[in-house]
Amino acid sequence: MMKIKLFTFLFAIALTNISCKNNIKISSIDVVSKNKKPNIVVIYLDDLGYGDLSSYGATELETPNIDKLANGGIKFTNGYASSATCTPSRYALLTGVYPWKNKDAKILPGDAPLLLDTNIQTLPKALSKAGYQTAIIGKWHLGLGTGQVNWNETIKPGPNEVGFDEAYIMAATQDRVPTVYIENGNVVNLDKNDPIQVNYKSNFEGEPTAISNPEMQTMLWHHGHNNSMVNGVPRIGYMAGGTAAKWSDIDMADHFLDKAKTYVKHHKEKPFFLYYAMQQPHVPRTPHPRFEGKSGMGPRGDVILEADWCIGEFMKTLEEEGVLENTLIIFSSDNGPVLNDGYYDDAVEKLGNHKPSGGLRGGKYSLFDAGTRVPFITYWKGQIQPKTSDALVCQIDLLESLSSLVGVNTTATDSQNILNAFLGISNEGREHLILEANSKTALRSGDWIMIPPNKGVPLNIKVNIETGISSEYQLFNLKKDRGQQHNLAKENPEKLKEMIQIFESLKK
Template identity: 70%
Template sequence: MFISLSCKAKDEEKATNKAKKPNVIVIYMDDLGYGDLSSYGATEIKTPNIDKLANNGVRFTNGYATSATCTPSRYGILTGTYPWRNKDAKILPGTAPMLIGTSQNTLPKMFKSQGYATAVVGKWHLGLGTGNVNWNEHISPSPNEVGFDYSYIMAATQDRVPTVYIKNGNVVGLDPKDPIEVDYDKNFPGEPTAISNPEMLKMTWHHGHNNSIVNGIPRIGYMKGGKSAKWNDEEMSENFLAQAQSYVVEHKNKPFFLYYALQQPHVPRTPSPKFVGKSGMGPRGDVILEADWIIGEFIKTLEKEGLLENTLIVFSSDNGPVLNDGYNDDAVEKIGKHDPKGGLRGGKYSLFEAGTRVPFITYWKGKIQPKVSNALVCQIDLFNSLAQLIGSSEKTSDSENILNAFLGKSEQARKSLVVEANSNTAYKEGNWILIPPYKGVALNKEVNIELGNSSDYQLFNVANDKAEKTNLAKSNQKKLKEMITNFEKIRGTDYKLSAPPLELK
């Protein structure tokens, strides 16, 4: 009798597990380039843990973020909507109000509607509150008002104030007797800055990062108070890891959606002591190695808890790479033979391919077979595709249901895509790239990245011109006209040109 009951219990457990909806985890890197992983061709740096996902899942060679900068891309992935449709979807200061409307549909809301627990851990950078946030009180709206049951975040970026963690709308570890004040326009009387007190710096600034000093690092914006709540930069990665690990352990018996947004390799690059010097490329290479280790530790937790067989993992980056992004950290000097762009042109901030074509991996143990896919996929497609996966009828107009491509069952995906950089847009259709004329400098000298701005139309075929060296706009005007027509069907005609359209023949 005991044996019979035991077998029956095991059969019921198997049936329950089979009926349980899959967990979904999005692991989102920050400024990681198309060529920054060994699974994507890097030879000077090794990323074995991320490579395991890539080599045992679908490694997309044609995967895109919606934007070449962080805030718009994060808006796109969480709303399933092109960020250029929202005029406020730009790189935000730490004091910006919430960019996502509380009535707006979001990825976590869609999961909640299907009975999922939802969480965000890591970088947010989508605004908080309604403006003029009081950091010493409960902050609303926060991620908790746009679909997340649980949130443990930094408000903006590691290089911006406030330099504190925020849990479910409340600053962690805040002493009420030492209230936080934040201002992006003027400093507080008597507070040191990188300009007034350079002797306090352990990391020097190159451009833009010369305001308040926290932990010896100059930041963007001014902050006063909150001493007990300020983060330790070198411990940030493991702190976020611990939060992500705890969350999946505590919610392993219920379907969950976790948006795990790592801060690496965004500046300031502050590897923990055990990774300092490991890459030979300076802090940028070191934090990529640290992030790879962090992801390995996180996967070990999923494996230990028996979650891998019922969890879809999506790995990607918010935009392309940048070396010198405001600090003197030897990223340029020690790059050696490593090419973060992976042979592409441009980088972060750029309309060229390296701005938005990023590592993109889907992994599901036992459900996804190893494959390299050339299907055109974008992060906004996660909304409609994951809705299909979990049985939701919700959808957004910009997102496409390409679930079979994400699961490695098909090469059929989206036909075209509009990407964004600095509020300008470009168009991709198959192997063709169209960049309309835009005002502005062609080269951002501070970061040494070509932005894609030109007084002429630019047309490239990346099938045989991966680095976008040959502009075909004048020699193939038939294709140019076709691309402009198709682009304007999606984008409209109100994008700002610096020159009148060509007289197409």
């Protein structure tokens, strides 16, 4: 009891010493003994929209377990992923670097080489310096190896080479081959007599595809997903072999949950960092039979309920293992929502009155706000006081902010120390943020968003989402026009000029 009181006292001193300015680090947290540093868990969903949670206004879905985090912690109304697609956002979260600075930081195929330089500064590396055990469980999608991957040998470099002590992942996404789990560089349950082959350009002789054998499909493809089939689900890319290693789609959520719970049980004696990267509600949406039909909104609604249940079970484990009160949890999503993203799964037909974007404009792939503004919650039982915050925060800032929390110096340039905002001490986050969608960028500054002219189409027909692309400047005041319906670029030339100057300065 005395140790707990001492930690609380020292933590309070540390927070008192934090300046409201972004560039001031915690000065006293490093006096806390290593075994009292908080565990850190990042729970990261995939394609979850701003309006997909009942705590964020959803009326057709109930997400009680995530709501407990939101209602017991800081619920951010201006929380952002860096990008409107998955790979770039994950790159920014782990490196603290704007993904538009790296020309290769785009949606990767499943056989892409490792996107991160092994010498780059990363969040798990920073926390390792403070004595943390680090792990990723779930979706990776940042590439593996250095060239053509041999899936039948240990695959390096990967998560282990950029700071994670333990890694239990899928290489890319659930809709891409290879459809296998990889543990610390090795394919799980691989039979060397049935070697895995992967190719994203041409099929292997005799292997069925959704085109050649449509009768084998249990899920129909709409666009892009018509190559190799696994469990009756057509995927992106071609794969042969590895039969014993292939995952069961309907069991994936339970599988990753079990790994996350086991990790906590094995590492509760020292501080740990767990990046729990869940696959829901990305396509293909394959809820376990326990959740099938439960939402009434088709598989997309079902897997959101499944994810909420998984998070509730994970939270129970933290409590049962006695570490909940010493665990900082960050919950968010890699980008905004999309309904039809390649399969006919009733996501559009059964949507009803549900609004995945929560009234924001756009969605996944879009420069409009719904592409990058996502649910964002920080929760630390007994340390963070519940409230709703309008502070402008971004996942790119986790590197600098969490490094500051544990007393580690970084060389971050894009990541900012907004720990005050993450802990609810201040309502001030960052001033400016450059957002990205498909390598095109926009500026969020205060209540304003400016989207510069770009070449391209205004509507992504395949997914029926506005891209935010226009041949003219677009300027919106989000405080007055949350749905971005009134372009003020011509009405307010002075503000537009100011935003352009800030944007160009930051881009340099």
